[in-house]
Amino acid sequence: MTDDVLIDMQNIHIEGFSDEEWHPIIKGVNLKLKRGQVMGLIGESGAGKSTLGLAAMGFARSGCRITEGRILFDGMDLAKASTKEKRTLWGSRMTYVAQSAAAAFNPAHRLLEQTIESAERAAAGPNESNGITDLTQDAVELYDALKLPNPDSIGDRYPHQVSGGQLQRVMTAMAMSPRPDLIVFDEPTTALDVTTQVGVLAAMREIVDKYNTAAIYITHDLAVVAQMADVIKVLRHGEEVEEAETREMLASPKEAYTRSLWSVRSLEKQEETNDDEILRIENVDAAYGKLKVLHDVSISVPRGKTVAVVGESGSGKSTAARVITGLLPPSAGQVVFNGQPLPAALANRNPEHLQKIQMIYQMADTAMNPRQTVEEIIGRPLEFYLGLDGAAKERRVIELLEMIELDESFLDRFPSELSGGQKQRVCIARALAAEPEMIICDEVTSALDQIVQEGILQLLLKLQREFNITYLFITHDIATVKAISDQIVVMCEGKVVEQGMKSEILTPPHPEYTELLLASVPEMDPDWLTNLLKTNAVADLQK
């Protein structure tokens, strides 16, 4: 073993307990990390990347156990160490940055207390504190290094008083406070908007460089990992697919699976349009109570085509969908569908109105009743709108399942027994069952892995070709927009910034906001972030 190897995991096997049995999650993976090196762990969900990342710290989640293998951290075998021994390392020499910062902070304590808590404990314990005398002063320096606004006073705030992106930075400061040898980042930017993500990524990368900390960066977003990691390891079904230096991996991935991950972003629809307008929103204003969220919004949607509505969270794009569906009656303006104005409130619409506009949600988990089977979920619109029942209904449900590339064996499954992509497919089938003319898709792919996303987008395109369905596609992801849309509407702060054909919107010159949105989408180029920061396009517009 050479001196600069920090972690050496050999032949790791991890099992998880479910359904009264132990199932293998990680099947013999090796991982070697040098001091100061950043490794990206990527793979689809269920690949075991988080489990492996946590195992690097000698930790197994409840319901999991490390059954085989050695985890050598600085010569100490963590797989055999007692919890007490590992505690001397956790929070001092190795730290963890969780996916959801909002859930990881204790809402009852100020940020500063939480930032320095583990460093304080470590200083009192057997580890010396790296010559830092004043932890508070050090935390302020870390806040400053992470480009948090008002580093002197932000520590006095409570978690709910700062934004999601800021909270994620504070958590990075917390992880950095004891000056660990290793930080494990578990999807730290997945829950953030693209424009926020850029800033957080840059801050993380800088601070890891500055203190020469080794890091394991877990994510399913390749473009993100390309910015952060020196080495990338691809996992699938608990096994290693391949490992290589970032540039080498991006330039020439060896395995077919890795290549398939790469190719997702290349999907692009040929844009088309027509004059047959199916839906028109005319000068709509809408408000939640006194808070006005839509200002004079007008959108036109051509029949059988896809209009993508893009913008970051809070831009009013989901509110626009709520106005169309009637969940939020507008305070001014109207929605015209097939040449007829739609009644503003849901209660005044008749079943035909409702049947023709269907909706698919972002979180397929919460969009399906967990106590109903797939057959009940898809069957209900058939029964409700089309009056099918008994054998006819079941036949149609099976047909719909085949349309979404699933089969009969799914009929009696509950939503919790489906993977993320399958859940979203069942939601699509439920929308399809109503035989709608238009489907509103609210961020339908943003919670999914790349390869699953591609499958869903392909499916939506296929269904559009077959049934001439119109999509109103709400998203913040430009790659998705490229893949599926004919027209684009850019929204910001409740107003329509730009509207037009895809090619017009995506080619310069852009209005300022569109420019920021487009520039913030990570690209598969390890130098993308560096170049972006150089051009300073982001720094100027950071709030």
Added chain:
Amino acid sequence: MNNSEEASSGYSAAAEVGLKRKRRTRFERMRIGLGKAPLSAWFGMIVVSAYVIVALFAPLFAPFGEADIFPTPYAPWGGEHFFGTDQIGRDILTRMIYGARNTMGIALVTTFLSFLIGGTLGLVAAISRGWVDQLLSRFVDVLMAIPSLIFALMLLSIFGSTISSLIIIIAVLDSTRVFRLTRSVAVNVVVMDYVEAARLRGEKLGWIMRREILPNIMPPLIAEFGLRFSFVFLTIAALSFLGVGIQPPTADWGSMVRENASLIQFAKYDMKAAMTPLLPAAAIALLTVAVNFIVDWFLHQTSGLRDDG
């Protein structure tokens, strides 16, 4: 486009790994669940089933008729009357056994009724929100502001102590608590996308209540049912003890405690006879403890389930 088609050729949606559970029959699942039940839950289940059997087959177990009167009042334990007789010469054991039937039966009906009223209104309030919710919630607040036992006493003296008015009054007063619980758990479910999806589909209130929300709030409601059952049971016993509950000659544990309370003074002379009023009291206590053991176990189970929900 070529590239991506090549990628998707190796990918099939149906083959994606979902966490498919084994199909188990209800019996198998029950066996696994029972195998993990702690000792206290077993104790609770055995006691409750014993009570239920006694209540169901009361005429078979009881040596005499419910209202049969024998010549010796306050007969000692043993002999013809195992637990002796009461102040007018009725067999205590017989009345204990019939008491199980009456007290538990009435408590069960009352609890069901209170869940029907409170649960339905709670769901309506949670789904409708707005003025319906305000009206119902404030009305419930008013009812809850009055101490329930005193309120029940008052209402019973107005409407008379018949069994039906007893059931209705306690059910209504108790339904306020059920309303609160149902409303608060249902509010969390109402905001789910699948409820919104059902609304967008144009589903009626009844469907959303029964099919979308109710199945998802069952565990806390069932747990509450067990707890409420104990409370109702205690309320009836208390009312009977105060003389406005179940009226003689119907046997009931609460009134039996009161009727024989004076026997406690004979502790110096006949220890056994002095314990007579404690028998129905002990029966009440044991059932309450047993029900709560089961409820505790059930709550623990379902909160564990909610994690992976």
